[in-house]
Amino acid sequence: MGCRPGGTWAAGGGDGQPHPPRHATCTIAAGASGAHPLHSASGKAMSGRRATLVQRLYLALLFIAALVSLAFFASTWWMERQSLEEMLQHNARALVAGLEQNIGLGLQLEEVRLIEEGAQATADIPGVRALDIYNLQGQRLLRIGAKQPQIALPRLRATRKEGMDFETLPGSDTERVIAPIYAGERELVGYSVLELSRTSLTRALKRALWLAGGVSLLLLASFLGLAWLAVRQLQRPLQTLEEAVERVAGGRLNVDIDTEFPDPLGRIARAFNRMTKALAEDRSMLQRRSQQLEHSERRYRELFTHMPVAMYMASMEGRLVQCNPAMAQMFGYDNPDEMLAEVRHMGDLYENPDDRKALISEVIERKQLISREVSLKDRAGNLLHCVLNARLVVDDHGEYIGIEGLLQDLTQLRTLESNLLQAQKMEMVGQLAGGIAHDFNNLLSIISGNTELLIRQLPESADKPRRHAEHILRACQRAAELTSNLLGFARKGAMRLETIEVAGLLREVAALVRETCDRRIAIELDTDTTVCKVIGDPGQLHQVFMNLAINATHAMPNGGTLRFVSRAVDQHTVRIDVRDTGIGMDEATLKHIFEPFFTTRERGQGTGLGLAMVQGIIEKMGGSIAVASKPGQGTCFTITLPRVHDATEQQRPALENEGQAVRGHGRILLVDDEALLRETGREMLGDAGFQVTTAENGEQAIEILARNAQAFDVVLLDLNMPGIGGAETLRAIRRQHDGLKVIVLSGYSEDTLDQQDPLLRYDGFVRKPYQFQALCAEIKRVLSFGQD
Numbered sequence: 001m002g003c004r005p006g007g008t009w010a011a012g013g014g015d016g017q018p019h020p021p022r023h024a025t026c027t028i029a030a031g032a033s034g035a036h037p038l039h040s041a042s043g044k045a046m047s048g049r050r051a052t053l054v055q056r057l058y059l060a061l062l063f064i065a066a067l068v069s070l071a072f073f074a075s076t077w078w079m080e081r082q083s084l085e086e087m088l089q090h091n092a093r094a095l096v097a098g099l100e101q102n103i104g105l106g107l108q109l110e111e112v113r114l115i116e117e118g119a120q121a122t123a124d125i126p127g128v129r130a131l132d133i134y135n136l137q138g139q140r141l142l143r144i145g146a147k148q149p150q151i152a153l154p155r156l157r158a159t160r161k162e163g164m165d166f167e168t169l170p171g172s173d174t175e176r177v178i179a180p181i182y183a184g185e186r187e188l189v190g191y192s193v194l195e196l197s198r199t200s201l202t203r204a205l206k207r208a209l210w211l212a213g214g215v216s217l218l219l220l221a222s223f224l225g226l227a228w229l230a231v232r233q234l235q236r237p238l239q240t241l242e243e244a245v246e247r248v249a250g251g252r253l254n255v256d257i258d259t260e261f262p263d264p265l266g267r268i269a270r271a272f273n274r275m276t277k278a279l280a281e282d283r284s285m286l287q288r289r290s291q292q293l294e295h296s297e298r299r300y301r302e303l304f305t306h307m308p309v310a311m312y313m314a315s316m317e318g319r320l321v322q323c324n325p326a327m328a329q330m331f332g333y334d335n336p337d338e339m340l341a342e343v344r345h346m347g348d349l350y351e352n353p354d355d356r357k358a359l360i361s362e363v364i365e366r367k368q369l370i371s372r373e374v375s376l377k378d379r380a381g382n383l384l385h386c387v388l389n390a391r392l393v394v395d396d397h398g399e400y401i402g403i404e405g406l407l408q409d410l411t412q413l414r415t416l417e418s419n420l421l422q423a424q425k426m427e428m429v430g431q432l433a434g435g436i437a438h439d440f441n442n443l444l445s446i447i448s449g450n451t452e453l454l455i456r457q458l459p460e461s462a463d464k465p466r467r468h469a470e471h472i473l474r475a476c477q478r479a480a481e482l483t484s485n486l487l488g489f490a491r492k493g494a495m496r497l498e499t500i501e502v503a504g505l506l507r508e509v510a511a512l513v514r515e516t517c518d519r520r521i522a523i524e525l526d527t528d529t530t531v532c533k534v535i536g537d538p539g540q541l542h543q544v545f546m547n548l549a550i551n552a553t554h555a556m557p558n559g560g561t562l563r564f565v566s567r568a569v570d571q572h573t574v575r576i577d578v579r580d581t582g583i584g585m586d587e588a589t590l591k592h593i594f595e596p597f598f599t600t601r602e603r604g605q606g607t608g609l610g611l612a613m614v615q616g617i618i619e620k621m622g623g624s625i626a627v628a629s630k631p632g633q634g635t636c637f638t639i640t641l642p643r644v645h646d647a648t649e650q651q652r653p654a655l656e657n658e659g660q661a662v663r664g665h666g667r668i669l670l671v672d673d674e675a676l677l678r679e680t681g682r683e684m685l686g687d688a689g690f691q692v693t694t695a696e697n698g699e700q701a702i703e704i705l706a707r708n709a710q711a712f713d714v715v716l717l718d719l720n721m722p723g724i725g726g727a728e729t730l731r732a733i734r735r736q737h738d739g740l741k742v743i744v745l746s747g748y749s750e751d752t753l754d755q756q757d758p759l760l761r762y763d764g765f766v767r768k769p770y771q772f773q774a775l776c777a778e779i780k781r782v783l784s785f786g787q788d
Contacts, residue, residue, distance in 0.1 A: 061227040068223070069216035076215070080208035084201050088175060089166060091127075092196060096164065096179040098122060099192055103133065104183035107190040110135075115142055122194075129174060130195040133181075136188065148195065151178060156191040173198040237269075244272060253280040310407040313393070316400050318345045318356070330409055332379035342379075351375040351383060352588060359388070363403060367392045373410075385414035440483055441747035442674040444769035448476040449680035452772045456687070478539070480769045483747060499644060500538050502574055503527035506564045509545040513553070513562065520559025527566045532574045534641040536621040544617050547610045548578040548637050555582025555635060568643060576639040585629040593627060664780045666713040667691045671701040671729065672745070673721040681716070681775075688776050697721055698729030705737055714741040714763075714782055716775075731759040741782050745770065 102118025105111075115133055123131045123144040130145030138153030156178065159165050165178040177194040244257045253276050257269050304311055310327035314320050320343045323336045331349065333339040347353035355374060363369050368391040376384040390405035451472045458466050506525060514523040534541075545564070552562050560581035569575045585593070594615045618625045623641035668690050670681050678694040685692045693712070695701035698721055705712070715733065719726030726744070733740055743764035764782040766775050 057231055061231075062224060065220045065223040065227070069220040072219060073212045073216040076212035077205075077209055080212075081205055084204050088196070088198070088201055089164075092166070092175070092177045092179075092194065093164065095122060095125065095128065095194060095196075096177065096181075096192060099131075099194075100181050100183075103192075104181055104189060107133070107135065107141075107181060108183040108187070112141065119144060127197045127200070128194060129197055130193075132193040134191040134193070136190060138191075141190070145195065148193070151191075151193055156180075159191065160188065168198070169195075173202055241268065241272065248276060248279070253283065310409070311405070312407070313402055313404050314346045315402050316360075318347055320346055321402065327407065330378070330384070330407065331376075349376050351377050359390075360403070363390055363392055364400065376407075383411070384409060385411045436483075441480070441768035442672075442677050444476050444479055444483075446674070446676045446680050448473055448769055448771060449677070449684055451476070453680070453683060453687070476769060478542075480539075497535055498538055500534050500536055500541055502532045502534060502566050502576060502641075505538065505542060506545065506566055506576070509542060509549060510564055512546070513549045517549075517553045517562075518556075518559060521553055521556055522561045524561060524563040526563065528568050530568045532566055532568050533644050534574055534621070534623075535644050536641070537617075540617045541621070544614045544639070545576075545578065547614050551610065552578065552580035552582060552635070555580055555584075560634075569640070570643075571645075572643055574641050574643045576641070577636055578639075579634065579636040581634040584631045584633050584635055585627075586631050590627060590629060594625075664776060664783070665689050666779065666783050667693075667711060668779070669693050669695060669701060669704060669712045669715045671695045671698065671715060671721070671726075672718040673697055674718075684772050685776070685779075688772075690779070698724040698726065698732070701729055702732050702736075705733065705740070709737045709740060712740065714743060714779060716743050716745055716779075717762075719744055719746040727760060730762065734759045734761060743778060743782055 099119065099122045102121055103115045106114030106118060119131055119133055119142055122128065128145070130148055131142075132140055132144075132148065132151070133142040134140050134151065134156055138151075138156055140150050155165070159178055159180045163179075165176075167176045167178075168174070169176055175196045175198050177196060179192050179194070180188055181190045181192055183189045240257055244255050247255045255276055256273055304322075304324050307324055308326050310324065310330045312320060312323040312327050320340055323339055325336055328334070328336045328339040331339060333342070343349065347356045350356045352375070359369065359372070359374070368389075370389055372388045372390075374386050374388045376386055378384055387408040387410055388405055390403050392400060393402045393404055395401050451469050455466060455469045455473075458469070506527060510523050510525045517523070549562060556562070561579075563577070563579045565577040565579070567575050594611050615625055618639055618641070621641055623639060625640075626638045627635065628638070629635035668685055670678055670685070670692055672678050672681070672694070673696055675696070678696065682692040682694055693704065695704055701715070701717070705715075717726055717730060717733075721729075724732075726746075730742060730744070733742060741764075742762045743766060744762045745766050745768055747768040764778045766778050
């Protein structure tokens with residue numbers, strides 16, 4: 001190795017690697033004596049590997065040469081054997097042809113003497129060991145030579161179509177030939193069976209085998225000699241290239257090797273020299289770029305540190321790698337180091353760790369996320385509503401190495417939006433309740449009114465029809481209570497306060513659920529022996545238990561147990577548990593379970609109002625409701641209500657003559673927009689002794705009163721009507737006929753009308769859907785009060 005003038009090896013820089021001056025170049029020449037690189041310690045260390053490489057090359061060439069020689073040997077032997085077999089068959093055909101000439105006439109004339117003379121001439125030919133002659137019937141006429149078994153006639157006849165039959169007898173060197181014998185004009189006269197010796201054929205094959213083997217070995221030796229010379233020519237250039245590669249691997253990029261080698265090694269040497277020169281230039285360029293990168297990284301670090309927006313970098317496994325002070329502050333940490341030390345996994349920052357898995361899958365698919373809302377939690381466990389912008393970080397090979405993200409805290413904004421949305425939902429519920437209550441209550445009034453008419457018209461003996469009609473009335477009352485529940489939730493209805501015996505109501509609910517739910521669900525009832533009474537609306541409390549029971553049955557699609565438990569906690573509190581063994585709920589569902597319009601059922605199978613109404617009813621009764629549940633472990637709703645005792649019980653005031661027909665007299669103007677309800681009311685009140693005139697809207701009622709207001713004692717006025725409406729109609733009556741009695745009919749509570757407005761003063765109030773006795777009793781009360 002010689003160094004070009006102009007420099008010496010110099011110590012490396014900060015990377016700890018030796019770097020030669022750029023103008024110093026070392027040349028490695030093949031064939032140098034003395035301190036040739038091949039004799040260096042490195043070269044000696046690599047000699048074992050080079051020897052192994054040469055051995056492998058020799059073995060490969062030996063294998064190829066052996067295959068070629070074997071192929072030559074096999075093909076030569078096979079061709080020689082085929083040639084000798086064809087020669088044997090040719091001789092056999094000649095023998096059969098001569099035999100056919102010698103004995104054909106004898107067989108045709110059936111002269112045994114002629115057959116023996118002709119056959120003996122053939123049997124005397126060298127190589128013929130035996131000869132049998134058969135006639136057309138398969139009878140052996142003549143046997144010459146060694147004894148052999150007789151040939152079956154079918155095999156003899158087969159030679160007529162297939163020609164001669166050649167067979168090498170097993171365990172011997174004899175060839176059997178079966179052939180037909182023809183005479184004259186190709187007339188079949190018999191068959192011949194020749195046994196020929198294969199000894200000469202075997203000797204010839206052995207001679208051919210030895211010859212082919214010798215030639216193959218000679219070819220193998222020649223090929224190996226040529227291969228050895230070729231490998232020797234390759235070994236020295238390869239050693240030179242190996243030494244140069246070792247020096248480059250050690251960091252010396254100025255290596256220049258001799259290129260005076262035959263191609264393709266010469267081309268490899270020239271390409272190697274170009275490569276080392278390019279590597280040296282690239283290293284210099286990388287050093288410059290490294291300085292630029294350090295400057296850029298310093299600027300990025302300053303921006304990352306002082307940015308007021310939360311920024312972070314995480315690995316693909318979820319480890320938080322970096323975060324800036326803004327992010328640490330947002331999550332309640334004093335500095336980034338504290339957050340990096342405490343946060344083990346990015347999933348710990350998410351309200352639901354599975355959300356991060358879904359985001360990772362999406363960012364891998366799209367390479368970035370823009371303005372994606374996520375729910376996180378800070379160090380204290382408080383919920384953070386944030387907007388996430390993230391992108392996928394890849395290395396130079398396209399491998400995913402991490403995710404960079406920016407977070408913007410929107411918690412305060414989302415809280416305000418949630419409050420506004422909740423208010424809007426409640427307003428929608430109120431609008432929904434007010435919209436359906438009027439029409440629904442009118443329909444219930446028609447059904448219950450006509451049912452009462454039907455009951456009165458039934459004979460005393462019609463027990464079964466009367467019982468069915470009473471069932472209809474009870475169903476109407478239950479439907480009216482449902483409407484009242486909805487109105488009470490929307491604060492448009494009134495709660496009827498009565499003393500309720502909890503155990504009795506639970507027995508009624510349990511019996512109803514047992515008859516209507518899946519038979520695989522067991523209904524259990526466990527009530528306290530102590531009488532537990534509360535104050536409230538029995539219809540609404542009944543609906544509370546039914547809603548909870550229905551939800552429980554839906555949570556047990558494959559069956560289970562629904563259990564009602566009531567206990568007197570103390571002198572002032574009653575506790576009711578509704579437990580199921582269903583699928584349960586997770587924490588995320590429990591947080592929203594009492595929100596209006598929140599439902600876990602499929603679209604179209606639930607409104608999301610049931611539990612919101614339950615909570616509203618319980619709170620209006622002065623109680624509370626709580627829920628405990630875990631996935632797969634069932635759910636338990638716990639209701640606590642104020643307990644009352646006999647001394648403080650409030651009984652619902654009984655109607656006058658309740659259970660008996662109420663009759664009276666007077667002139668009534670019934671104002672209602674529902675035609676069927678007007679017709680039913682006229683008939684009901686008429687049967688009770690009243691004179692009834694009807695009006696379908698407020699305009700018609702005002703017109704009737706304007707003609708003759710003295711013709712009426714009382715006006716039954718529906719509040720919710722098209723046109724000027726019930727309230728405006730009431731104002732018109734008070735302006736023009738202030739002394740006229742007015743009873744308001746409405747599904748809403750009495751608080752609907754402004755009691756402070758003198759023009760909205762009324763004398764009586766009946767809630768829809770009304771019962772016949774209640775309506776008649778109210779009319780009698782109003783008319784009697786006027787008379788007093």
